[in-house]
Amino acid sequence: MRLHICLLAVILCMLQRPLAASKHFEDDDFAEFEDFDDEEFVGGNTANGNSRQGENANSVNLNVDSKKDNAYEDDSNDFAEIDDNDDDEAVVEDEENDFEHFQDEEEFEGFPGATNDEDIRINDARRSEPKLTMAKVPMHFRTHWDSYWMEMLMLAGLLAYFANYLLGNRKNSSIANLWLSTHKSLLEDNFVLLGDDGKKETEGSTMSFIKESESIYTLWCSGRTCCEGMLVELKMIKRQDLVSLIAGIMKPAQDQLHIKTEMSADSMDNFVFCVATKKQATKMFKELNDLSKFCTLVNKTEEKYDIPGYFLLSEIAEASSSLLDSRLVAALNKYSHLIEYIHVSDQYSGPIQQEDQNTLKQPEVKHILHCGFNMPAKINMEEMQPLLVLVFYLMERLKRFRLSKEGKAKSDKNRARVEEEFMKNTHAARAEAAAQRREEKRKAEKEKVLANEDPEKQRRWEEKERKRLEKKRPKMKQLSIKAL
Structure with a gap:
């Protein structure tokens, strides 16, 4: 052991x-x-x-x-031989230490054990940095109101806008009610029904404006001879909009009254007529379809009709001379600051539309008497009563006026010319539509024949179709050349 x-x-x-x-x-x-x-x-x-x-x-x-x-x-x-040859390599590894990386000089910047110049420079720079201290600001609400001048300015602007909205809306409403109360008796004498446009059911007539917007009020009147109805439209300044009021300083505008009367088809002859201020006449001639197609612009009205400041758009001179009688000329001269335009037409279709080749029908036309008036700056409704009387006078004048044979012939010729131009412009569209209708008709006929079980009928239909196609083919002419 x-x-x-x-x-x-x-x-x-x-x-x-x-x-x-x-x-x-x-x-x-x-x-x-x-x-x-x-x-x-x-x-x-x-x-x-x-x-x-x-x-x-x-x-x-x-x-x-x-x-x-x-x-x-x-x-x-x-x-000894190993030590002589490789002193550096003969190193025995110590036991691994889990926290050895914390002692690495290159692992962290500014490590206390760093000895190189760069680390020393970084440490010196960090020691030389000034120490920042945060000022203690009280958390209570600041009492200096001048720090909120922007917010106060915006709040004041919003308050001014809403206050102007309420005041402007109330003023426009008061102007509409004032006009209605001033002209109520005159409207009741000429119309049976006031305030009903026929689009809604009402138990009785209610004489009041319909509020289309904050600055537009309308009133429909009906129940009178020689007209289908009359639409009264008040277009006032947008007093409820502060921005519009500020813009109106640079470009002044006025409250306007537009009266559009739809005449009966048999109550007036076929002609187009318009008298308006220079600016308005140029605008209407460019924008309205009937004036641009049927009328010519006449600017020498002062010499011929004694109405300075107005331009004339006329289709037939006979109708212009008849309508511009002494009473209308006197009204144009007296109320030149209020009368903007007077437009009479049997071909009224609204503004000019963009040409569409697919349109196969002309727009619907109406017989109208359209008058535009400026309201006085001081809102004097008594001064506007003669203008409504002038509208009723023109309605009766149109009912009595008739063109001569020459005037009717010229009127018919102009309308035929416009119709022909429309047909030429839409010829391609109409031809395409007709070909499409024929193709649909043949397709329906073919389906009907094929649904029939009779082979004889099918053979006859195919023969008929073959002959139709042969007729469409162009025929070639054969030329004979004589030999020399």
């Missing part, structure tokens, strides 16, 4: 030899084996006073020491 222990100690010494060489082969390192032998094998038996075991332990120690010296001498020569 003791022999086995000795052999085991020798093996352990041989295994520890590389480790001892890596530690520069210090002699004191092998002392641990002596301690090991003394404690394990010698120290344990001293308590019993066994001297024989001590002698055996000493002999083992002597053998181990001798072998140790021999091994040391052999191995020292080998490691």
Whole structure:
């Protein structure tokens, strides 16, 4: 048993030899084996006073020491060569440390262990930076109202806008009610029904304006001879809109009254006539369909009709001379600041529409008497009553007026010319529509024949279709050349 222990100690010494060489082969390192032998094998038996075991332990120690010296001498020569050749590479790795990266000088900037010039410069710069301190601002509401001048200005603007909206809306409504109360008796004398346009069911007549918007009021009147009805429209300044009022300073505008009377078809002859101010006449001639197609612009009305400041758009001179009688001329001269235009037409279709090649029918036309008046600046409704009387006079005048044979012939010729121009412009569209109708008719006929089970009828229809197609083919003329 003791022999086995000795052999085991020798093996352990041989295994520890590389480790001892890596530690520069210090002699004191092998002392641990002596301690090991003394404690394990010698120290344990001293308590019993066994001297024989001590002698055996000493002999083992002597053998181990001798072998140790021999091994040391052999191995020292080998490691000396390694140390001479590769001093830098012969490094034994220490046990891995999990927190070693915290001690890396290049891992963090400004690390206390840094010794290079760059790190020292960074640390000095950081130490020289001034220390910033935040001022303590009280959290209570600031009492300096001048800091909110922008918000107060916007709030004041909104208040002014809404206040102007209420005041402007009320003023426009009061103007409409004032006009209606001033002309109520005159309207009741000429019309049976007031305030009903026939589009809604009402139990009785209600004489009141219909509010189309904050600045537009309408009133429909009906129940009178020679006319289908009359539409009174008040177009006032947008007093409820502060922006429009500010824009009106640069471009002044006035409240206007438009009266459109739809005449009966048999109550007036066919002609187009318009008298208007210079600016309005030019605008209407460019925008309205009937005036641009049937009338010519005459600007020498002062010399012929004694109405300065007005232009004339006339289709037939006979109708113009008849309508511009002494009473109308006197009204135009007296109320020139109020009368904007007077438009009479049997071909009224509204503004000029963009030409559409697919349009196959002319727009619907009406017989109208359309008058436009400016309202006085001081809103004097008594001054406007003669203008409504003038409208009723023109209605009666149109009912009595009749064109001569020459005037009727010229009127019919003009309308035929306009019709022909329309047919030429829409010829391609009408031809395409006709071809499409014929194709649909043949397709329906073919489906009807194919649905019939009689083969004889199908054969006759196919023969008929073949002959029709042969007729459409162009015929080639054959020329004969005589031989010389």
